[in-house]
Amino acid sequence: MGIMRGMMVTLRHIIRPPITVNYPEVERNVPIRARTNLLWFEERCTGCSTCAQACPDGCILVETAPRDDGTMEIVRYEIDFRICMYCGLCTEACPYQAIQAGGRYDDAVYDFTELYRNRGALTARAQEYLAEHDGRYPNGQTQDENPLLTSMPTARSRVPVAGAAGPFGPQHLPGRAERAGGSDEGDGA
Numbered sequence: 001m002g003i004m005r006g007m008m009v010t011l012r013h014i015i016r017p018p019i020t021v022n023y024p025e026v027e028r029n030v031p032i033r034a035r036t037n038l039l040w041f042e043e044r045c046t047g048c049s050t051c052a053q054a055c056p057d058g059c060i061l062v063e064t065a066p067r068d069d070g071t072m073e074i075v076r077y078e079i080d081f082r083i084c085m086y087c088g089l090c091t092e093a094c095p096y097q098a099i100q101a102g103g104r105y106d107d108a109v110y111d112f113t114e115l116y117r118n119r120g121a122l123t124a125r126a127q128e129y130l131a132e133h134d135g136r137y138p139n140g141q142t143q144d145e146n147p148l149l150t151s152m153p154t155a156r157s158r159v160p161v162a163g164a165a166g167p168f169g170p171q172h173l174p175g176r177a178e179r180a181g182g183s184d185e186g187d188g189a
Ligand code: SF4
Pocket: 054, 055, 056, 057, 058, 059, 060, 079, 083, 084, 085, 086, 087, 088, 089, 090, 091
């Protein structure tokens, strides 16, 4: 009886379609919330560095410079994927969905140093992703549905944040013009 039961299981699976795919010729659809490689979308990034502070491995580097109007210009944005553990904390911390999981899950390279990606490399991959997905971010949104154009100096004013109406806070960093005017009392804080 045991042999018969075993044969029945085998026969049932013979007529079922296979659950495996012929990788790499065929790639399986990855769930949207899978912790695949990170994608950084420069057009959504304010340079606030929240992602870098949230990263337990310290693999995100953000360097900014203040613009005249007090907003921040992103000078460098780099991710060291050699030490990234794909925990996703940076994606959860980003207030603007500028860094999201959704990149390649088979991100293997021959040269280990290629896993250190600078702004240009990250943007190239993000643009590639958007081109392949009809301009849709991994979270399903498009830039039109959730507009945020932080590369424009006035963009931060479109994003309501706590403390936006007050004299201090991230929305009120003194710009170069203000500081040049001699208002440097807050600089020692
Ligand atoms: S996924 Fe985790 S380890 Fe990787 S950059 Fe984000 S916070 Fe850091």
